[in-house]
Each structure stands twice: as C-alpha cells, then as structure tokens.
Amino acid sequence: MSGGALLLLVLDLVGTFAFALNGALTAVRAADLDIVGVVTLGMITALGGGIIRDVLLGSLPPTTFSDWRYLAVAAGGGLIAFFLARRLEALTTPIEVLDALGLSLFAVTGATVGLATGLGAVQAVILGTITAVGGGTLRDVLVRRVPTVLSSGLYAVPALLGAAAATVTARLGVYGVVATFGSATVCFVVRMLGVRYELNAPRPPGRRNS
Amino acid sequence: MSGGALLLLVLDLVGTFAFALNGALTAVRAADLDIVGVVTLGMITALGGGIIRDVLLGSLPPTTFSDWRYLAVAAGGGLIAFFLARRLEALTTPIEVLDALGLSLFAVTGATVGLATGLGAVQAVILGTITAVGGGTLRDVLVRRVPTVLSSGLYAVPALLGAAAATVTARLGVYGVVATFGSATVCFVVRMLGVRYELNAPRPPGRRNS
Amino acid sequence: MSGGALLLLVLDLVGTFAFALNGALTAVRAADLDIVGVVTLGMITALGGGIIRDVLLGSLPPTTFSDWRYLAVAAGGGLIAFFLARRLEALTTPIEVLDALGLSLFAVTGATVGLATGLGAVQAVILGTITAVGGGTLRDVLVRRVPTVLSSGLYAVPALLGAAAATVTARLGVYGVVATFGSATVCFVVRMLGVRYELNAPRPPGRRNS
Numbered sequence: 001m002s003g004g005a006l007l008l009l010v011l012d013l014v015g016t017f018a019f020a021l022n023g024a025l026t027a028v029r030a031a032d033l034d035i036v037g038v039v040t041l042g043m044i045t046a047l048g049g050g051i052i053r054d055v056l057l058g059s060l061p062p063t064t065f066s067d068w069r070y071l072a073v074a075a076g077g078g079l080i081a082f083f084l085a086r087r088l089e090a091l092t093t094p095i096e097v098l099d100a101l102g103l104s105l106f107a108v109t110g111a112t113v114g115l116a117t118g119l120g121a122v123q124a125v126i127l128g129t130i131t132a133v134g135g136g137t138l139r140d141v142l143v144r145r146v147p148t149v150l151s152s153g154l155y156a157v158p159a160l161l162g163a164a165a166a167t168v169t170a171r172l173g174v175y176g177v178v179a180t181f182g183s184a185t186v187c188f189v190v191r192m193l194g195v196r197y198e199l200n201a202p203r204p205p206g207r208r209n210s
Numbered sequence: 211m212s213g214g215a216l217l218l219l220v221l222d223l224v225g226t227f228a229f230a231l232n233g234a235l236t237a238v239r240a241a242d243l244d245i246v247g248v249v250t251l252g253m254i255t256a257l258g259g260g261i262i263r264d265v266l267l268g269s270l271p272p273t274t275f276s277d278w279r280y281l282a283v284a285a286g287g288g289l290i291a292f293f294l295a296r297r298l299e300a301l302t303t304p305i306e307v308l309d310a311l312g313l314s315l316f317a318v319t320g321a322t323v324g325l326a327t328g329l330g331a332v333q334a335v336i337l338g339t340i341t342a343v344g345g346g347t348l349r350d351v352l353v354r355r356v357p358t359v360l361s362s363g364l365y366a367v368p369a370l371l372g373a374a375a376a377t378v379t380a381r382l383g384v385y386g387v388v389a390t391f392g393s394a395t396v397c398f399v400v401r402m403l404g405v406r407y408e409l410n411a412p413r414p415p416g417r418r419n420s
Numbered sequence: 421m422s423g424g425a426l427l428l429l430v431l432d433l434v435g436t437f438a439f440a441l442n443g444a445l446t447a448v449r450a451a452d453l454d455i456v457g458v459v460t461l462g463m464i465t466a467l468g469g470g471i472i473r474d475v476l477l478g479s480l481p482p483t484t485f486s487d488w489r490y491l492a493v494a495a496g497g498g499l500i501a502f503f504l505a506r507r508l509e510a511l512t513t514p515i516e517v518l519d520a521l522g523l524s525l526f527a528v529t530g531a532t533v534g535l536a537t538g539l540g541a542v543q544a545v546i547l548g549t550i551t552a553v554g555g556g557t558l559r560d561v562l563v564r565r566v567p568t569v570l571s572s573g574l575y576a577v578p579a580l581l582g583a584a585a586a587t588v589t590a591r592l593g594v595y596g597v598v599a600t601f602g603s604a605t606v607c608f609v610v611r612m613l614g615v616r617y618e619l620n621a622p623r624p625p626g627r628r629n630s
Binding site (some may be wrong): 038060124 | 458476477540543560571572623625
Binding site for chain 2 (some may be wrong): 008055056057058088100120121123126137141144146147149151152155156157200201202203204206
C-alpha cells in the first residue's frame with residue numbers, strides 16, 4: 001500500500017470513528033436507548049452512508065460491511081459514546097471538527113467511487129452527498145427525528161460542494177491525494193463556517209416566521 | 211425510438227414531475243424544512259419507488275438514478291414546489307390528477323419490468339405497487355408521518371389493481387401501448403373515484419370508533 | 421428434499437407466520453391503519469429482515485420476495501391479525517413463543533447464509549442479527565415508534581447469541597439440523613428468559629433515572 005493510500009485509509013477510519021461517536025451521542029440525547037441501541041445507531045451513522053452508496057452501485061456486499069476494520073472502528077466509537085456520554089458532552093467542538101472531517105472525506109470518496117464505476121458527473125455528485133449524509137439520516141429516522149440534514153444548518157450543502165469539487169478535478173484529469181484533499185478541504189471549510197456562524201440554507205418563501 | 215415508446219417516456223417523466231411537485235408540497239406542509247430538504251424530499255418521492263424496484267430486482271445502479279432526465283425533472287418539480295409553495299396550494303385538483311397519473315404509470319411500468327425480469331405474477335403485482343407507493347412512503351417516514359398509504363384513502367389499492375391489470379394483460383399475450391394505457395386507466399379511475407368520494411379501505415373490525 | 425431440509429422449511433414458514441401475525445398486531449395497536457396498512461406491516465415484519473439480508477449480500481431478487489410460499493404465509497398472518505385483532509390480544513404468551521421461534525430461526529439461517537456466501541465470522545453474526553430484527557425495525561419506523569430492539573427488552577441480544585452459536589458451530593465443522601437447532605435453542609432460551617424475567621440490556625451510565 002502506497003503512502004497516499006495508507007493516509008487515505010487512516011483518514012477514512014478517523015472519519016468513521018468520528019461519525020460513530022457523534023452519531024451515538026446524538027442518539028443518546030434523542031431517545032431512551034440501551035447499549036444495543038447506542039452502539040447500533042453509532043455504527044449505522046458511521047457505515048450507513050457507505051452501505052447506501054454500495055447498494056445503489058450494486059457493489060455488494062458493501063465495503064464498509066465486509067471490511068472488519070470499519071466495523072471495529074465504528075463499534076469502538078459507539079461503545080466509547082455509550083460509556084462516556086456524560087463526559088463527552090463537554091467536548092462539542094472537537095467532536096464537531098472530527099465529524100466535519102468525516103463528512104468531507106465521505107463526500108469525496110463517494111463521488112470518486114461513483115465516477116470510477118462509470119456514473120455521470122451529476123450522479124457522482126449526488127452519490128457523494130448521499131454517502132456523506134446517508135448514515136446520519138438513517139439514525140435520525142430510527143430515533144424519530146426529522147433528519148437535521150433536511151431542516152437546518154449547513155450539512156448537505158458542504159457535502160455537495162466537496163463532491164462537486166472531487167468530480168470536477170477528476171474530470172480535469174487531476175487525481176490522487178492532492179485532488180482528494182483539496183476537494184475535502186472545500187467541504188470542511190464550508191461546514192466549519194456554517195457551524196461557526198450558524199448559517200442555514202434558505203427556507204420556503206413566506207414561511208420563515210411560521 | 212418508436213412513437214409508443216416516446217409517448218411512454220414522456221408520460222413517465224410527467225408522472226415523475228407530478229410526484230416530485232406533490233411530494234415536495236406535502237413535505238413543506240408536514241415539516242419545517244430548508245431548500246435542501248424540500249428538493250430532496252421531492253426527488254425521493256419521485257424516484258424512490260423506482261429505486262426500491264431496481265434494488266429488489268438487482269438491476270443496479272437504478273434507472274431513475276442513472277438517467278439524468280429523471281433526475282432533472284424530479285429536481286425541477288422540487289424546486290418549483292419550493293419557490294411557489296404558497297401559490298400551488300390552491301391548485302389541489304390539478305396536482306392530484308397529475309399525481310394519480312404518476313401512480314398509474316409507475317404501477318404499470320413496475321409490474322411490466324418485474325415480469326420482464328422473470329418474476330412470477332404475484333411478485334410482479336407487488337413490485338408494481340411498491341414502485342407506485344414506495345417514494346411517497348419514504349418521504350412520509352423522513353418527515354415523520356405514518357405513511358398515508360398505510361392508514362387512509364385509496365392509494366395502494368388502485369396501484370395494486372393497475373399492476374394486476376398489467377400482469378393479466380401481459381400473461382394473456384397483450385403488450386404494447388394499448389395494454390399499458392388500459393391498465394393505467396384502471397388505476398387512474400379507481401384513484402380518482404377514491405379522491406372524489408373520499409373512499410377508504412376497511413379498518414380493523416371494532417376499531418372504527420377508537 | 422431431505423427430511424431435515426423439509427423440517428427447516430416448515431419451521432422457517434412457521435417463524436414467518438408468527439412474525440407476520442405479531443408484527444401486524446403490533447401495528448394495529450400502534451397506529452390507526454386500514455387493511456392495506458395492517459397486512460403490509462405484517463408482511464414487512466415477516467419478510468423485511470430476509471430482504472435486507474439478501475440486499476446486503478447482493479443475492480437479488482430476495483428469496484423471501486421470489487418464493488410465493490413466504491409471501492402467502494406472511495399475507496395470511498397479516499390478514500388473520502386484521503380480522504381477529506381483538507381476540508388475539510388475549511393470546512400474548514403463545515404469540516410471543518412463536519415470535520421467539522421466528523427470531524431464533526432467522527438469526528441462525530441469516531448467519532448460515534452469510535457464511536455460505538463467503539462473509540467473515542463477525543459479519544455473519546451481524547447479518548444473522550439483522551435478518552432476525554430487521555423486519556420488526558422497519559415496521560416500527562413505519563408506525564413511528566423508536567424501534568423496541570434499540571430501547572428495551574432482550575431482543576437483539578438473543579439473536580446475536582444465536583447467530584454467534586451458528587457461526588461457531590459452522591467454523592468447527594458442525595453442520596446440519598443438529599447445529600441449526602442447537603444454535604436456535606440458544607437464542608430461544610435467552611429470549612424466553614428475557615420475556616419471563618423482563619430483562620433489559622444495560623443503559624448509558626447515569627441515565628437510568630432520567
């Protein structure tokens with residue numbers, strides 16, 4: 001494995017861990033769950049987007065389900081959230097940074113995998129976005145929340161921009177670690193600006209004050 | 211492309227547009243969403259049934275996801291709903307007619323695709339019904355409603371009848387535009403009668419007044 | 421078909437029937453549904469786990485969708501629940517026993533199918549558990565409950581133990597009816613102990629009284 005590929009794998013696992021941790025903590029706050037529920041929802045948050053991606057591509061069984069490293073890291077994140085939920089609630093900022101890192105990498109790898117299997121550019125951008133936000137959406141449905149990605153904050157928009165950047169660079173013939181990191185940075189910066197300044201996507205006209 | 215196939219494609223796109231418009235409007239009413247949420251839910255309503263159908267058949271990536279025309283028409287319907295939500299609320303009847311058209315065509319094409327890939331008759335009827343009602347069900351789950359298809363009105367029943375008509379005509383050796391339109395008409399008429407006379411499927415005995 | 425395979429098929433159909441009956445009854449209690457909703461939710465409870473399993477394995481169309489016997493038995497269970505909902509509510513214990521039987525068999529067959537298609541041991545255990553609890557989880561999402569499997573009672577844990585027992589015996593080279601029944605018994609006994617003594621999986625520390 002080359003240094004670049006190894007770096008990407010490590011970052012992908014870091015993103016998986018962050019998604020599992022953050023997903024499980026969100027689940028603990030949103031519903032009255034036992035250990036099975038907390039760990040399951042952490043794993044679904046971390047692995048769900050990649051599973052939806054692979055189902056849509058027909059590349060089954062899904063990578064994140066077959067590869068034990070993803071399963072182990074996701075289960076670890078969920079277990080840590082279960083045992084340390086109270087203490088971790090103070091650490092909002094570092095967890096949000098890690099979560100944005102996961103979002104960025106998932107959006108970029110999702111779009112890249114889509115292009116590699118022959119999807120068109122628009123489809124690859126959508127697939128990257130689904131990869132990034134799909135796991136959190138599944139979790140929100142299971143704990144009976146309207147998925148935050150549909151209602152507030154900038155979450156899908158940075159993922160869409162990161163996936164678009166990855167698609168454009170690939171179409172320009174730029175591949176490799178630099179293209180990946182550049183595209184992921186687009187998503188990461190927009191996401192962190194959204195968190196910092198509490199930005200929101202537009203709401204339907206005339207409904208803002210309803 | 212023959213005239214019949216072109217006509218079917220046009221009608222399928224009209225149905226997709228109607229589902230996206232109606233789905234996004236329903237989503238605007240049911241939850242507090244931003245533009246990402248409204249367009250996403252419009253697209254899920256329009257494309258979700260076809261995606262579930264293709265996942266069940268293993269014909270991946272799903273047609274409605276690979277074909278940019280479906281994506282563009284669905285996104286257009288969602289965007290129009292977002293910007294014109296207030297004005298469109300007056301147009302209930304034309305939107306319901308278009309929606310019934312979409313329901314009819316999706317039920318018939320779902321069953322026809324199922325038969326073409328070797329499913330049995332009962333399975334093809336179920337698949338047609340899932341194609342027709344699957345997208346709206348996904349939307350309702352995401353905006354946290356009990357899917358209306360499960361609880362009130364005649365929505366699954368006309369789809370089931372249309373899919374059954376398509377299956378029977380195919381088994382009798384009648385194919386082509388006439389069989390498609392005849393079967394779709396069965397669904398369309400039952401659906402519009404259901405809307406007009408506010409018909410409901412039976413409820414569990416002894417629970418009507420609970 | 422050998423006597424062992426026939427016995428397994430019969431038991432699998434009994435489990436499917438029990439899941440459909442129990443799933444439809446739960447749905448009747450949880451939401452205001454019509455006959456379409458009750459039968460659909462019974463069928464989803466009974467067949468959903470196997471469908472998720474086959475989607476993840478890429479073995480499509482799913483067996484429980486292609487094989488009319490599963491469809492017929494599941495629809496029968498849903499219809500009986502619809503017409504006899506009031507009377508069946510008294511029969512909690514026999515229905516719970518049948519449901520535990522279904523849980524046990526689905527966990528074991530899910531894990532066994534996973535191993536047969538080349539999954540690793542951990543993945544096979546997870547797949548068996550998903551097969552056993554997936555249908556009920558889909559139903560709970562559709563009737564807008566936080567899935568009970570995530571929040572209370574011992575439901576996923578016995579399925580996990582049964583799937584693990586099936587995986588260990590298969591890895592030890594023990595196959596056939598005896599291994600299947602031994603593993604299913606592990607799940608069944610733990611499940612029934614959980615029901616009898618109202619056992620729960622641990623909750624997050626410091627949240628027990630919240």
